[in-house]
Amino acid sequence: MEPDNRRILIAAAISAGILVLWQVAFPPPKQARHAVNVTADAGQPSVPEKAPAPVAPGSPAPTPGAAAAVPVNAPEELAVLETPQFKATFSSHGGALKSYLLKGEKFQKDLHGAAVPVDLVRQGPGEPLPLSLSVAGPEGLATDPAARAPMKLVSHDDRSVVFEGAVGPYSVRKRFELGAREYEIRLALQVSGGAGGPGAVTVLYPGWVDPNQPKPGFFSGGAAPDTVQPVCRAGDKTVRFGGKEPIERVPGVPGWAGLDQHYFVSVLLPTNATGDCVFAKGLGAGGAMAALRVPVPGAGLDAGFDLFAGPKQLDLLRSYGRGLDSAIDYGTVTNLFAFFARILLWVMRAFEHVVHNWGVAIMLLTLVVKALLYPLTHRSMQSMAEVRRLQPEVDKLKAKHGDDKEKLNLAVMQLYQQHKVNPLGGCLPLLLQMPVWLALYATLQTSVELYREPFLWIHDLTLKDPYYILPIAMGLSSFVMQKISPQPADAAQAKMMLYFMPIFLTFIMMNLAAGLTLYILVNNVLSIAQQQVIMRRQAAVEPAKA
Known part of the structure; x- marks a missing residue:
């Protein structure tokens, strides 16, 4: 791994650790809010209520028939x-x-x-x-x-x-x-x-x-209540x-x-x-x-x-x-993941009872999901490491076939088959995480437990990050993941995966719920650390085989 990438990885890991330790050790104090007695729809101070007509204690309640004749212009009580x-x-x-x-x-x-x-x-x-x-x-x-x-x-x-x-x-x-x-x-x-x-x-x-109010949508950063x-x-x-x-x-x-x-x-x-x-x-x-x-x-x-x-x-x-x-x-699409959404909410509630913060609960949820998917993601990352090990051979094939993309792709596939490597194995972690992402998105959009819950500088995890710190950090972590991953044989595809995808993901997450962005960021940091461990083990094994 290059020194710059190593420094980025170390900085991201230290930052995530500081976030968790700070939030657990110094939970944010409840700020006293001076609530104004207004209705949420009109936004104007409420009119003082008119006191109802006094009723003598113990007096018999009038029958419906006796009270039927009320003047049309009777004042409101x-x-x-x-x-x-x-x-x-x-x-x-x-x-x-x-x-x-x-x-x-x-x-x-x-x-x-x-x-x-x-x-x-x-x-x-x-x-x-x-x-x-x-x-x-x-x-x-x-x-x-x-x-x-x-x-x-x-x-x-x-x-x-x-x-x-x-x-x-x-x-x-x-x-x-x-x-x-x-x-x-x-x-x-x-x-x-x-x-x-x-x-x-x-x-x-x-x-x-x-x-005339803005319509809530997938990229609205949380809809109004x-x-x-x-x-x-x-x-x-x-x-x-x-x-x-x-x-x-x-x-x-x-x-x-x-x-x-x-x-x-x-x-x-x-x-x-x-x-x-x-x-x-x-x-x-x-x-x-x-x-x-x-x-x-x-x-x-x-x-x-x-x-x-x-x-x-x-x-x-x-x-x-x-x-x-x-x-x-849970929504038209995310209703398919309603069962998973309720499981995620149950797990986060259990963590929140211990750490007393929903942001830390989301981070702990990420660790749990990562641990459950570890056998599959480990095998996938091993396949990615094998692909990366063959990268010098792929570079030789690029020099040999030049601009003939058809022959180059065929030669690369034969190389992977010869070494029993699946080039698509790196897509498995993303595919496994997609249902979790959708279920967590549904949870943040529907679960009142997370409504107006703060985390550090974020005052509501169901809304977007007001300072876009989490989306930018998530984009940087996505760039590091692409950097240490095997690159496609085609140079144009390699550039698109390395630069376009992180920028695209950052743009998407700008207006999504901060809780979802936090989950993806922590998952990226854990994936980078896991990939580094696998690459180091493989590098240590190679000299022994030689």
């Missing part, structure tokens, strides 16, 4: 239910959810230079609020005025809030109560009246994103709204329905599986909704629902059953 995990604000306009702010430093987003809590309510202009009711058909869900009709706030305490009013021909009573589990609110819905015959009401869960996609679980299938048609009906009895919001999910789970699930577009661009249509018998309806609105933590989702963990969408 707000009520708040709060836990250590979230702050939910309910509005008397529709008796629905107006705001749902997640608590904690982790569940924030950067907006105009300030850290603001993530709000899982995403209401578009003129759209109904989540958990409002409609009596219209599927085509009129977004425009039904009954969904915005004022209701009366009849009671409110630390754990519950009750609204009563009229929704179309029905008298409705809604009781929202804090659930027993994290990020859970229970809804008890009572519907009576109507024309006396069977009918139906639809529980709406709309969402909206700014259609305010992406919204209606999703429904019906039977044993999880269906997502494609948006091509204004209305989509999902066949089968729904187990849950709501919104997929990237690292978060908001879904409504009916206590008794009944009714239908419907997807619909909103009033304007960027609006869409999931809706549960529930039949109302002639005698009225008494139904219960559980609302889960929170992070896509696998353990939390699985605790509900009903395939709720399928709300985690």
Whole structure:
């Protein structure tokens, strides 16, 4: 190995060691963030909440029929239910959810230079609020005025809030109560009246994103947590709204329905599986909704629902059953590697519990994968070393055949066959790593455990490196790997592999998640070290054979 390359290898190995030791010995302190009480969608300070009308303790709750006549121009009343995990604000306009702010430093987003809590309510202009009711058909869900009709706030305490009013021909009573589990609110819905015959009401869960915001993609460096996609679980299938048609009906009895919001999910789970699930577009661009249509018998309806609105933590989702963990969408291509993605997450979580940093956990994951693939990669690198040993013979063939590439390639292949060397053996390590790369990419894009997790100068491993240090270091390590690897017989191909490929990989990784770039960098450094050991052993064996 040339002195320059040896120095680069030593410097890369020392740098990786320093990163690990520094992060373990001196974990970054939690910086106190001054969260501004604003919603994540509007980016403006929230209007002070109007205190709800006081209800005397122990006073009887009005019946739905008594509270049905609420003036159309009745002022809005707000009520708040709060836990250590979230702050939910309910509005008397529709008796629905107006705001749902997640608590904690982790569940924030950067907006105009300030850290603001993530709000899982995403209401578009003129759209109904989540958990409002409609009596219209599927085509009129977004425009039904009954969904915005004022209701009366009849009671409110630390754990519950009750609204009563009229929704179309029905008298409705809604009781929202804090659930027993994290990020859970229970809804008890009572519907009576109507024309006396069977009918139906639809529980709406709309969402909206700014259609002018940048679209998330493979090279976006991580998408914003305010992406919204209606999703429904019906039977044993999880269906997502494609948006091509204004209305989509999902066949089968729904187990849950709501919104997929990237690292978060908001879904409504009916206590008794009944009714239908419907997807619909909103009033304007960027609006869409999931809706549960529930039949109302002639005698009225008494139904219960559980609302889960929170992070896509696998353990939390699985605790509900009903395939709720399928709300985690790994993407069209990376869904093929969803099984591996969950294994990688499990391994990284185990490491994170020990080292208390997800960046170091990714580096330790790289060591584990490298160890598991060692027998195959060792054999492949031995083949590469054999190819490199034959390089002087290949140079002689180049001088002999000149520009006749056909004869040169044939002669080189005969040389490799004579010495029983596979020139493509060096591609095996890359092919073996590709499923791991795709699975790790899927993990970083979907696992809230890694969302906003820092590592040294990187404040979020799911986003790109803001200073491009990791991509550049990864590119340099790729160049060293190509430099010590056997070069193709064709000079043009050799230059492309030596210079173009590292530059190309660096350009690709510029906007990908920093966690993935970190994994590839550490893997490259380990591969370089492994290749050097093999080459030194082979060099020591050659004189003995001679």
